Amino acid sequence: GAVVSQHPSWVICKSGTSVKIECRSLDFQATTMFWYRQFPKQSLMLMATSNEGSKATYEQGVEKDKFLINHASLTLSTLTVTSAHPEDSSFYICSARMPDSPNTEAFFGQGTRLTVV
Amino acid sequence: GQQLNQSPQSMFIQEGEDVSMNCTSSSIFNTWLWYKQDPGEGPVLLIALYKAGELTSNGRLTAQFGITRKDSFLNISASIPSDVGIYFCAGQLGGTYKYIFGTGTRLKVLA
Numbered sequence: 001g002a003v004v005s006q007h008p009s010w011v012i013c014k015s016g017t018s019v020k021i022e023c024r025s026l027d028f029q030a031t032t033m034f035w036y037r038q039f040p041k042q043s044l045m046l047m048a049t050s051n052e053g054s055k056a057t058y059e060q061g062v063e064k065d066k067f068l069i070n071h072a073s074l075t076l077s078t079l080t081v082t083s084a085h086p087e088d089s090s091f092y093i094c095s096a097r098m099p100d101s102p103n104t105e106a107f108f109g110q111g112t113r114l115t116v117v
Numbered sequence: 118g119q120q121l122n123q124s125p126q127s128m129f130i131q132e133g134e135d136v137s138m139n140c141t142s143s144s145i146f147n148t149w150l151w152y153k154q155d156p157g158e159g160p161v162l163l164i165a166l167y168k169a170g171e172l173t174s175n176g177r178l179t180a181q182f183g184i185t186r187k188d189s190f191l192n193i194s195a196s197i198p199s200d201v202g203i204y205f206c207a208g209q210l211g212g213t214y215k216y217i218f219g220t221g222t223r224l225k226v227l228a
Contacts, residue, residue, distance in 0.1 A: 006159070032214055043120055043205060044160070044218045093159050097214055105150055106207075106216055108159035 003027050004096050006109035013084055013116055020080045021112045023050075023094030029074035030096035034106065035067075038091040050077040050094075084116040123206055123219030130196055131227050138204060138222040139190040146208030149182050149189040150216065154203045163204075164191070196226050 003026040013019050023033055031052045036044040048058040048069055056069035068080040077096075081088055091113050095106040123140045130136055140149070148167055152160035164175050166182035166189060173180055179192045189206055206219040 004159075034215070036218075043220050045120075046215060046217065049215060091157075095159075095216075105148070105162055105165040106214075107162065108152075111157070111159045113157070 002098060002107040004030075004094065004107050004109040006092075006094055006112050008112060009110060010113040011115070013114070015085055015116055016083055018080055018082045019084055019114060020078055021092055021094075021114075023077045023079070023096070023109055025075045025096045028096075028098050030077075031074060031099045033071060033077040033094055033096045035069065035077075035079050036093045036095070038093060038111075040091075044093060047079075052077075081114065084114070086116045089114055089116045121206055121208055121217055121219040123222055125222060126220070127223040127225070129225045129227060132196060132198060134196055136193040136196055136200070136224060137190060139188060140206035140208070140219045141188040142208060142217075143187065144208070145186045145211060146217075147186075147211050148209035149180070150207040150209070151178075151180050151189070151191045152205045152207060154205060154221075156202075160205060193224075196224075198226050198228055200224060201226050 005024045007022045033050040035047045038044045046059050047062045048056045050056045050069045050071040052071045058064045071077040091111050093111040095108045097106045121140050121142045150165050151163045154160045164180040169186045170184050171182040177194045204222045207216040
């Protein structure tokens with residue numbers, strides 16, 4: 001159990017276009033999902049917390065109008081990178097926790113590599 | 118963004134050797150998690166720690182939650198080539214479900 005899937009695994013887009021990344025919890029319902037960004041040879045940096053049925057909460061320094069998050073169902077959160085620029089090229093990873101679990105560990109998707117050209 | 122201090126940054130070891138890495142923070146955490154990440158993949162959970170002083174094993178891996186709740190260590194015994202990867206600690210901020218990640222330890226095992 002506790003499988004989290006991201007789609008697509010990689011995407012290349014032109015500068016100025018928007019890209020949507022999906023994060024799904026396959027065998028459980030996730031009221032809370034998290035979006036991270038990881039630059040090469042660096043750690044994971046939390047971007048935002050995605051809350052089902054309500055607005056996402058963003059970390060300091062993350063532009064909410066540029067990184068749109070929608071958590072419309074208990075198994076799906078989407079991250080849309082709007083007006084992408086080359087500096088947005090990165091590895092984007094989502095995670096989810098099982099809401100009914102007494103433990104609080106988070107399970108990660110396989111990541112999406114975004115390249116903006 | 119906030120990060121945890123993790124050391125060492127990288128390690129080159131011989132197959133069969135034991136490995137130790139640790140994570141420290143100025144903040145108190147309720148939960149410590151240890152993950153392994155292979156290139157181009159998402160992190161995979163190795164061990165979760167929930168109580169100060171807790172010592173937990175998962176096969177050749179052993180991790181401990183520091184008494185002060187500000188640190189944790191991970192040991193790998195008798196390393197094998199497939200242990201190669203980047204190891205991250207992650208701490209859960211109190212009162213939230215947010216996780217802050219360490220800077221990572223890049224492990225290379227020489228056969």
